[in-house]
Structures are given as structure tokens and as C-alpha cells.
Amino acid sequence: xxVVLRLGHRKDRDKRISTHCGLVARAFGADKIIxxxxxxxxxxxxxxxxIRRWGGPFEVEYRKDWRNVIKEFPGIKVHLTMYGLPxxxxxxxxxxxxxxxxIGAEKVPGEVYxxxxxxxxxxxxxxxxxxxxxxxxxxxxxxKELNKTWKGEIYIVPSEKGKIVKKRKDQNNCDGxxxxxx
Amino acid sequence: xxVVLRLGHRKDRDKRISTHCGLVARAFGADKIIxxxxxxxxxxxxxxxxIRRWGGPFEVEYRKDWRNVIKEFPGIKVHLTMYGLPxxxxxxxxxxxxxxxxIGAEKVPGEVYxxxxxxxxxxxxxxxxxxxxxxxxxxxxxxKELNKTWKGEIYIVPSEKGKIVKKRKDQNNCDGxxxxxx
Numbered sequence: 001x002x003v004v005l006r007l008g009h010r011k012d013r014d015k016r017i018s019t020h021c022g023l024v025a026r027a028f029g030a031d032k033i034i035x036x037x038x039x040x041x042x043x044x045x046x047x048x049x050x051i052r053r054w055g056g057p058f059e060v061e062y063r064k065d066w067r068n069v070i071k072e073f074p075g076i077k078v079h080l081t082m083y084g085l086p087x088x089x090x091x092x093x094x095x096x097x098x099x100x101x102x103i104g105a106e107k108v109p110g111e112v113y114x115x116x117x118x119x120x121x122x123x124x125x126x127x128x129x130x131x132x133x134x135x136x137x138x139x140x141x142x143x144k145e146l147n148k149t150w151k152g153e154i155y156i157v158p159s160e161k162g163k164i165v166k167k168r169k170d171q172n173n174c175d176g177x178x179x180x181x182x
Numbered sequence: 183x184x185v186v187l188r189l190g191h192r193k194d195r196d197k198r199i200s201t202h203c204g205l206v207a208r209a210f211g212a213d214k215i216i217x218x219x220x221x222x223x224x225x226x227x228x229x230x231x232x233i234r235r236w237g238g239p240f241e242v243e244y245r246k247d248w249r250n251v252i253k254e255f256p257g258i259k260v261h262l263t264m265y266g267l268p269x270x271x272x273x274x275x276x277x278x279x280x281x282x283x284x285i286g287a288e289k290v291p292g293e294v295y296x297x298x299x300x301x302x303x304x305x306x307x308x309x310x311x312x313x314x315x316x317x318x319x320x321x322x323x324x325x326k327e328l329n330k331t332w333k334g335e336i337y338i339v340p341s342e343k344g345k346i347v348k349k350r351k352d353q354n355n356c357d358g359x360x361x362x363x364x
Contacts, residue, residue, distance in 0.1 A: 088328050165265075
């Protein structure tokens with residue numbers, strides 16, 4: 001199980017980046033994202049809408065008490081930070097285990113550095129928590145997450161030049177036909 | 183040479199995501215980012231400021247005529263899109279070559295799909311151009327970009343629990359000492 005904890009969300013400033021974090025968590029194989037900071041129903045709804053249309057399983061929730069989320073998590077706790085130890089040196093110790101992956105929005109409280117098992121850097125350069133999360137999950141799954149399949153209402157057929165989006169015609173996502181489910 | 187072209191930047195809506203794209207391009211080994219869409223001096227300055235403090239070489243510029251950027255690029259042209267062919271099937275054909283990597287902000291004009299050599303999907307799921315760019319570069323360099331070193335004014339010493347930022351003391355980035363350069 002991989003759970004992502006996004007700390008310190010600010011409704012006005014972080015909506016798009018926080019949405020990207022949730023979508024990346026889902027697309028790259030995490031099981032859940034927990035948002036902390038300011039409660040933002042529209043953010044949660046936008047992620048739920050993607051789960052409905054593009055498929056799950058994936059969970060999203062809001063928790064004010066992020067300290068308890070960290071304390072109670074029954075696996076390895078990893079904080080992604082540019083100040084940490086290089087991911088390429090650490091990832092072997094983490095792969096295959098249950099992981100809580102913590103990413104910050106506003107400045108991360110100093111106590112977080114001491115609450116986790118690993119402070120991990122995806123490069124020691126300034127860039128993006130969205131990219132750090134994607135690379136962490138990609139390294140954790142060793143690229144296998146790219147082959148993950150989903151059963152949502154819609155899906156894409158990979159294409160050289162065009163855009164091919166299809167509706168799934170199955171028992172759970174009926175497209176309105178009158179045939180009995182096959 | 184790897185150049186990233188960010189299409190359709192909107193000053194109000196995209197500033198943070200576009201900044202993340204520039205920082206990811208730099209941190210993951212690209213040589214340059216070109217922004218198109220609305221001209222945004224503060225965006226360019228924020229990237230230049232990171233180059234000054236954290237090191238280069240890395241270039242950033244604004245070009246209104248994005249079609250010419252694509253047409254005139256003397257290498258492989260890759261558009262990152264969820265509708266494209268899976269990166270894991272394509273990357274071997276691209277590695278080692280000069281690449282223009284195109285990422286969109288607002289809806290990408292349909293003509294782009296036909297102007298490029300490859301439309302490449304980093305998963306066929308909705309997520310983030312920031313993540314797609316990071317994973318593309320990470321796959322292009324096969325993870326070696328994580329070991330890249332920089333010579334900026336400041337740098338981080340990787341740390342298990344803390345934050346260690348140091349100023350570089352060398353000829354080009356004097357810290358104010360009176361010794362002759364060594």
C-alpha cells in the first residue's frame with residue numbers, strides 16, 4: 001500500500017499543483033492521497049471525478065490532523081525533500097514495503113524531518129513536488145506502473161497522431177444498449 | 183541537446199505550473215526551456231534567478247512564434263500527450279538524439295500532433311505535464327541525470343534529518359574573503 005500525504009494545501013494558491021499531485025499519485029500507482037492544510041471540497045471532487053471517469057481503485061480524503069496520519073501509518077514514512085538523501089541510494093531499502101510518501105506545499109514544518117524514516121531527495125535541486133512524487137513512484141515500481149491498466153468509463157487508445165478516446169461498454173459502465181451484460 | 187518548449191502559457195493561470203516545468207527541465211538535464219503563449223517576464227526572471235543561485239548551464243527564453251521553433255529544430259520533435267504512444271515503447275528510438283520536448287498548458291492546437299516525429303504518452307491517464315516531463319527526461323537519461331553536479335552560488339549537502347545549504351567558495355562565486363583565488 002502506498003499512501004501520499006500532501007501537507008499544507010492552500011485553497012487559493014495550491015489548487016492546481018495539489019490536483020496534479022493527486023492525479024500523479026493515482027496514475028503512477030499509489031493507492032490513496034490524503035490532503036492536509038486548508039479543506040478544499042472542490043479539490044477532492046476533482047480527483048473523485050477523475051476516479052469515476054478514468055477508473056480506480058484510488059482513494060482521496062482530507063485530514064486536518066496530519067501528525068496523526070504520520071504517527072499512525074503502519075509502514076515506512078518517507079518525506080520527499082531536496083535536502084534529503086539521494087533517492088538512487090535509498091530506494092532499494094524502501095521498495096516492496098508499505099509507504100507513506102509525504103510532500104509539502106507551503107514550507108514543511110521542521111518536525112516532519114524527524115518524524116519520518118527517510119528524508120529522500122529526488123535531486124538536491126529546486127524543482128517540483130509533482131515531479132518528485134512521479135519519479136519516486138516510478139523508481140519504487142521500477143517503471144512497471146506505466147503498464148497498469150484501468151477500468152473506468154472512458155479510456156484512451158494510444159495513437160501516433162490523433163486523439164482516440166473510447167467509452168467502455170461493460171456491465172458496470174453500460175453505454176445505454178439494451179443487451180444483457182455479457 | 184534537449185530543449186523543452188512549453189506551449190500556451192497563461193500569465194495568471196499557469197505561472198506556478200510553468201515555473202515547475204522550467205525547474206524540472208533544468209534539474210533533470212535539459213539544456214533549455216522556451217516558453218510560448220503570453221509573455222511573462224516574472225516567469226523568465228524566476229527561472230534565471232534559480233540558474234544564478236543554483237547553477238547552470240541552462241537557458242530560458244520566450245518565443246511567440248512557436249511554430250517556427252518546432253519547424254526549425256534540427257532534431258527529433260516529441261510531443262508529450264496522454265493520447266500518444268507509450269514512452270516505454272518509444273524511448274529507445276529517441277535516446278541519445280537531440281530532442282525538442284513539447285508540453286502544453288492550455289489545450290494544445292491539433293496541428294502540433296502532425297508537426298512532430300512522436301506523440302508520446304507517459305501513461306494514457308490524466309495527470310500533469312510536470313510529471314510527464316520529469317519521467318521523459320528520467321527515462322531519456324536512464325536515471326543518470328540524478329547524479330548531475332552543479333556549480334552555483336549555493337548547494338545542498340544531502341542530509342538524513344536536517345537542511346544543510348552551503349555557499350560555494352570559489353573563484354566565480356566569492357563569498358567575500360580577501361584571499362586570492364586558489
